[in-house]
Amino acid sequence: MPNYTFQLNGETVTVDAPADLPLLWALRDKLGVTGPKYGCGIDVCKACTSHLDGEAIRPCVTPTAEVAGREVTTIEGLADGDRLHPVQEAWLEQDVAQCGYCQPGQIMAAVALLRRTSDPTDAEIDEIQNVCRCGTYVRIREAIKAAAARM
Amino acid sequence: MTSLPDQAHPDRTLPGSTRPPGGEPTPTHSRRRFLTYLVAAPTLAVAAQVVADVAGPATARALPSLPAPAEVLDLGDVLILAGKPTEDLIVVSVDQRGRVGLALPRAEVGQGITTAVAMLLADELDVPLSSVDVTLADARPELVFNQLTGGSNTMRSVYGPVRRAAAVARARLLAAAALRWGTTPGALTVTDGVVSGPGGRSATYGELSAAAADRTLTVALAAPKPTAQQRVVGTPTNRVDARAMVTGQQRYTLDLDVVPGALPTMLRRPPTINGTVRSLDNEAQLRAMPGVVDVAVVRTGVAVLAETFGQARDAVAAVQATWGPGTVDGEDDASIRRTLRAATPPPLAPGLLVQTVDAEFDFAFVSHAPLEPNCAVAHVTADRAEIWSPLKSPIVAQETIAAELGLPVSRVTVHVVQGGGSFGRRLFSDAALEAARVSKATGRPVKLLWSRIDDMRHGRARAASHHRIRATHAAGDVLTFEHRVASVETDFGHGLGEILTSVAASLPVAGNLSFAQTVFLTTVHSPYHLGVTTQTLSEVPLQMHTGSWRSVYSANTRGAEEVVVDELAAATRRDPAEFRRRLLKEDRFRAVLDRVVQEGQWGRRMPRGTAQGLGFHAEYKGCTACLVEIDARDPQDPRVTRATIAVDVGRAVNPRGLEAQMLGGLTDAIGTTLRAGLHVVDGLPLEGSYSQFHYTRQADSPTDVRVFVVDSGEEPGGAGELGVPAAVGAIANAYARATGTRPRSFPIVFPVDFEPFPR
């Protein structure tokens, strides 16, 4: 099997995987990075949302070969050590999470949105497709706005 | 674990707990005596037990005239009653670091119960919330009926026992300090887990825990703090597990690294519900695929074990098998609907001089679809088994798995893992059982994942139902209200049947009712005076994978009734808010209705194609009103734009968590009322992902939502399911007013707007 080397949450990692193995499973099953969650495997639920070179991707449909030499950030790599990212802080303040399963993906999607636009409108927030089966959307919206204000 | 009776005393603290001489018992649960136990442990560990509990809720109610059974004894009361003999086995411990611990025999799946229980402990023991660790207990068969998470019942059932045990633990810690310092406990105070006494002396709980565990210590009676003295309970509090969740550190079942070498495992399932595997036709080819480690045929399909889930998924897709038929192969939506209609009794003929409002409703199947799919880790060896899974009824899981494997129950360890949502789904242990089978068949530890497609098609769903409602009225008064429900059989085979049997003598229902009918009658009741009220359930025995879905029968049953209440108001020319106000049975019901009418500006002018709608619901000693505004200018693309909710569950342990539950209920109602359901074709649901099962997304969610918590009592009522039915009614009513239609089939917008995945 081929080896792929990439930056993962600030560290260089090498993984031995088939080229077309979805990154989600390279992360979870081979590298033990379990923050990105499986919810559908086909780019629908967005629970696995992570970043590739700073942009939101869905690792469940991203072949591992595609990230070679690039920089992958999962929820585990968002905080700066013990210092949480402002979006994570806003999530805590609004007490967003219920079961929490969608939240790594929601937070990574929100961070990517705030990178594109520092002051998102309701319509832009509506474009976030991430499913939250527990129904935390109201608090997610508030948290994104609070994080935008803080950043 | 050995225990030692420590003290016995009547609970003297709760107002209303005394029995007036010669009078009827008052309707609290506290007319009992309590025993507390010191549990043998290296640190202080205390449990509280109820003894001589002759007065269950069944006999302790002031009965309104002609109450529905659920108003006498609801399903939550049933669970409390059944769990009573073992509720003492909830143990509070204080260790030598001063940490307070409790292994909760319930499942956390997002409802925030570990936070709420930690709040009870922090309040009672005067320690910071950060000193409390609430974990989830493994299956404990000795708890019998007291380890089932359902019926919105966790806080109702543990509120007393947890606080009582904590109060005794605190009393022992104080007694130990008093003895050490030669003073009395009354002279001591506690702040943040530090006991202070005369002369500036102080000691931490950690320093006192060993002395407090000494059996020879004499302790005065201890009872939980009265409501007025609670400082943490009743205060909006953030989740104790929130940080783990936002940093990706929260470990769900398949994130666990508990069995070295446990292999990613998926199944290929038959093309119809309950189909069978006749033969696997390409085993050698599967075994040769990259990463595949093992293949096994089990009852529910063909299992593939691989190095990664990605490889297991590829191999599962390549399975060639010959399948046997399932249990509902010829069924589809139309045939099921016909069967349900045929099973719905006709309404009674109305009297001569009355007018009628008639309505029939259909509700589709609805997947539970928790975002974490069905999953389990299993390690089965020749003489024992160990299982990890999100399980709301772990004792039944343990018994079922033991029977399946031919092992004694004591050889099967079942760990309850915090789950990624449930909505009723985790009452069933089908993933755990399947994982155990695969582990046994292959002799390997497995990590089992159901694909999303399987979770929607072969997982469980709220049963489809048909409803016939007839109300009669004359001269502006409602005379009768009759509601006949027919539903596809709901599976209660997760232990509830045994629980109902155990308390059969106390149930307020008579006759030869099925479990489902008993559940129906102990959950559904009308909050209105609607004259002679009849609500019945008939079940159609189609063998599908069903299970109670947040609010069990009430989302459909009460949701439909709220629609008819609006139509009755129109028929008698009254405003829907005023009509409800006049007919609601209790003042606290009117209080939450008035709150949303006022805060939500009921009756304000709305542009054409948009409208307001109201809904109300009461269950499990709680009540809520919901006012929504909808934009249905395009009737095929409606959006709820605003929602105002008021909720009263009695004592709101964590108002912030309660608000989250109401937001969840609203979101469920938006999905299931407007767009989310399953189409059944040739014995299988078509929907296989959230792109097809249209559960609410951010773009469907209102931008303006306010929740008002009214704290009205001494004891908590049920909160987890309360929010759904009122919101279903409010949304349907708003849609009706905005579009000038009468919604009768739910979800309202329900086309097959996708290409189904192959079977």
Ligand code: FES
């Ligand atoms: S698992 Fe990646 S989008 Fe659903």
Ligand code: FES
């Ligand atoms: S918090 Fe449970 S799915 Fe979003």
